[in-house]
Amino acid sequence: MNHVQGVKATEPEGAARPCQFVIFGGTGDLALRKLIPALFSLYRESRLTPGTRLIAVSRKTLNNEAYRELLEERARIHVTASEFRPDDWEAFLRIAEHVELDASQPDQYTKLAAALEDDGKSQRVFYLATLPALYHEVCASLSNAGLVDSSTRLVLEKPLGSDLASAQRVNREVARVFDERQIFRIDHYLGKEPVQNLLALRFGNSIFEPLWRAAHVDYVEISVCETIGVEDRGGYYDRSGALRDMVQNHLLQLLCLTAMEPPVRFEENAVRNEKLKVLQALRPLEGRTVREKTVRGQYTASAVDGREVPAYYFEKGVSAESATETFVALKVEVDNWRWTGTPFYLRTGKRMSKRFSEIVVHFKPVAHRIFQDTGAPHISNRLVIQLQPDEGVELLLNTKIPGQGMSLHPAPLDLNLADAFRRRRWVAYERLLMDVLRGDSTLFVRADEIETAWSWIDPIEAGWEAHYAHPTLYKAGSMGPDRANELIERDGYQWHEALAADS
Numbered sequence: 095m096n097h098v099q100g101v102k103a104t105e106p107e108g109a110a111r112p113c114q115f116v117i118f119g120g121t122g123d124l125a126l127r128k129l130i131p132a133l134f135s136l137y138r139e140s141r142l143t144p145g146t147r148l149i150a151v152s153r154k155t156l157n158n159e160a161y162r163e164l165l166e167e168r169a170r171i172h173v174t175a176s177e178f179r180p181d182d183w184e185a186f187l188r189i190a191e192h193v194e195l196d197a198s199q200p201d202q203y204t205k206l207a208a209a210l211e212d213d214g215k216s217q218r219v220f221y222l223a224t225l226p227a228l229y230h231e232v233c234a235s236l237s238n239a240g241l242v243d244s245s246t247r248l249v250l251e252k253p254l255g256s257d258l259a260s261a262q263r264v265n266r267e268v269a270r271v272f273d274e275r276q277i278f279r280i281d282h283y284l285g286k287e288p289v290q291n292l293l294a295l296r297f298g299n300s301i302f303e304p305l306w307r308a309a310h311v312d313y314v315e316i317s318v319c320e321t322i323g324v325e326d327r328g329g330y331y332d333r334s335g336a337l338r339d340m341v342q343n344h345l346l347q348l349l350c351l352t353a354m355e356p357p358v359r360f361e362e363n364a365v366r367n368e369k370l371k372v373l374q375a376l377r378p379l380e381g382r383t384v385r386e387k388t389v390r391g392q393y394t395a396s397a398v399d400g401r402e403v404p405a406y407y408f409e410k411g412v413s414a415e416s417a418t419e420t421f422v423a424l425k426v427e428v429d430n431w432r433w434t435g436t437p438f439y440l441r442t443g444k445r446m447s448k449r450f451s452e453i454v455v456h457f458k459p460v461a462h463r464i465f466q467d468t469g470a471p472h473i474s475n476r477l478v479i480q481l482q483p484d485e486g487v488e489l490l491l492n493t494k495i496p497g498q499g500m501s502l503h504p505a506p507l508d509l510n511l512a513d514a515f516r517r518r519r520w521v522a523y524e525r526l527l528m529d530v531l532r533g534d535s536t537l538f539v540r541a542d543e544i545e546t547a548w549s550w551i552d553p554i555e556a557g558w559e560a561h562y563a564h565p566t567l568y569k570a571g572s573m574g575p576d577r578a579n580e581l582i583e584r585d586g587y588q589w590h591e592a593l594a595a596d597s
């Protein structure tokens with residue numbers, strides 16, 4: 095395939111003001127694994143305005159030098175060798191500082207105030223990569239220390255609550271100090287290139303929109319499958335589970351982008367209003383329907399690639415009798431004019447046989463077949479939007495097999511984004527951090543979206559508790575419980591990998 099030559103993305107206005115970028119949880123895993131490497135990339139490509147400072151806040155006793163050593167140790171793991179150029183790295187380290195502070199102690203914020211002495215020109219960003227239970231105390235203390243004005247921005251990491259009531263509490267408390275337009279709630283899936291490309295595909299081309307509705311779409315599947323387990327996050331994960339950890343945020347956001355009406359423009363509230371309408375149109379899953387329309391799974395021990403993988407309840411930090419789900423599949427219905435009659439099947443899990451994330455739109459079969467039946471598979475068209483590990487779009491078509499007669503066989507029209515545009519791919523956090531610096535919250539989640547998502551999730555949790563208390567077991571290294579196949583096959587459909595194996 096030809097690649098697109100010499101194309102440059104039009105750069106939106108950069109952040110004109112230098113920034114005082116403060117990370118609470120500055121020695122935590124997220125900061126060291128994702129945020130620092132992303133900021134380093136932006137720095138290396140001169141996207142940070144000169145004069146920008148990075149101030150990491152944590153309870154650890156570290157002077158700047160020791161903090162910089164910690165950054166370097168972790169950067170050697172998380173920044174690719176080709177990007178880790180010593181000169182750039184040395185220069186980047188000079189903008190990084192550490193402030194020792196216990197975020198739960200209001201009197202300690204004077205230390206931060208001293209470090210952030212107002213220079214009259216810098217934009218302040220506070221990134222809370224810390225325990226959500228601390229969000230309101232941090233916001234109140236920042237305000238009391240005189241560190242917040244109308245231009246200050248606040249970035250909140252997930253999890254934003256564990257149910258509707260707790261999410262409302264966080265939103266309410268944060269709103270005492272910050273206006274909604276100052277708040278950036280991160281869902282890193284929205285920072286992924288192929289996720290934004292879904293919007294480009296739908297609203298930058300005229301050919302899909304007329305077909306993008308129940309009259310032409312049989313069903314849609316959204317899968318985010320991981321091979322990793324809970325790693326060292328067992329303590330958090332065991333209280334959360336796949337429904338809260340992945341479905342409430344990432345999968346519902348993907349569903350919103352797939353199902354939403356065209357926004358009038360690509361702009362903060364226009365996009366978020368349309369996503370909100372999708373969340374409001376989700377048919378509730380509650381009571382006994384949860385047994386019929388959802389599958390909860392938990393992985394058991396198995397040998398995967400010659401290695402013994404422990405059962406979930408033997409993972410570090412997980413309780414021995416845990417009933418937390420590590421897999422979820424759901425049949426979701428969107429009750430509106432566009433989608434009534436088209437089911438959306440959502441699925442996510444840990445320790446699955448293959449890592450992939452994709453959205454598959456299955457179109458209806460042709461109304462009448464005119465070609466002789468040769469026994470070859472005759473597929474319905476499907477559009478596969480691959481999010482990871484490959485980034486691309488594939489449209490599966492029936493095509494004629496060359497030669498005598500009119501025998502058809504499925505073949506893909508294939509767009510591989512990495513091949514098409516040979517440029518460095520931004521990782522999600524780079525894009526999202528840059529948007530924060532520019533003050534663009536289009537790809538961030540608004541308070542009402544979060545709350546509406548939780549109000550749909552809570553009845554599922556309640557239904558599980560009452561009617562489906564024990565997750566169905568599946569072997570680590572498999573595609574989840576058989577019930578997940580039954581969920582979709584009952585309606586006469588199949589998951590994409592099963593269909594792909596047949597065609």
Ligand code: BG6
Nearest residue numbers: 252282318320339340344451482
């Ligand atoms: C996080 C979840 O939000 O997303 C993790 O807490 C999950 O459990 C991760 O592994 C998946 O993100 P990605 O970008 O690796 O698909």
